[in-house]
Amino acid sequence: MSKKSVRKSAAKSARKPVAPSGTRPPARPPAEDEQPLPDSPAVPHPREPRPARLGAAAALVAAEGLALVAVGLYLLVMGLLGTPDRPEQAEMGGLTLVALAVLPLVAANGLRTRRSWSRGPAVITQLMALPVAYTLMTTDGAFSIPAGILLGAVAVVSLVLLLNPAVVDALGIKRGPRGA
Numbered sequence: 001m002s003k004k005s006v007r008k009s010a011a012k013s014a015r016k017p018v019a020p021s022g023t024r025p026p027a028r029p030p031a032e033d034e035q036p037l038p039d040s041p042a043v044p045h046p047r048e049p050r051p052a053r054l055g056a057a058a059a060l061v062a063a064e065g066l067a068l069v070a071v072g073l074y075l076l077v078m079g080l081l082g083t084p085d086r087p088e089q090a091e092m093g094g095l096t097l098v099a100l101a102v103l104p105l106v107a108a109n110g111l112r113t114r115r116s117w118s119r120g121p122a123v124i125t126q127l128m129a130l131p132v133a134y135t136l137m138t139t140d141g142a143f144s145i146p147a148g149i150l151l152g153a154v155a156v157v158s159l160v161l162l163l164n165p166a167v168v169d170a171l172g173i174k175r176g177p178r179g180a
Contacts, residue, residue, distance in 0.1 A: 065104035072097030
């Protein structure tokens, strides 16, 4: 090596401090006017209080899921042990309702734990419940009209809660430029 290249490498090494191998250089403390960056801007801090609207939405979605499980198990048991006109249809309907209950139950748990992905399945569940409520309200039966009214009311209230800006913010979902 020539003297010139030795001087250049010595000058470069003198400019930046070298940390011992396998260690990180010490982090600089933040300046007084600097705010520390949050861990993740999309996920709210878990210690922040959960808005009441989010808790209510989670409870309503969970209630829908539990109702689906209850009706599904009833149909399944009646298909196996009862005397329906078509036992295989009752059994398959019961299994279908129990399987469909997974979506709102998972969404309710996600809402409870403030996961941003959970709002989509919860909204989809409510949108699927509205035609079912209408069908229940327009059929003859002792329990179908009140059940349809109850299901429709729960679906509409849940949609209003899930689309509320406070719930959107609590889930860490970014809104568009105009707040939509």
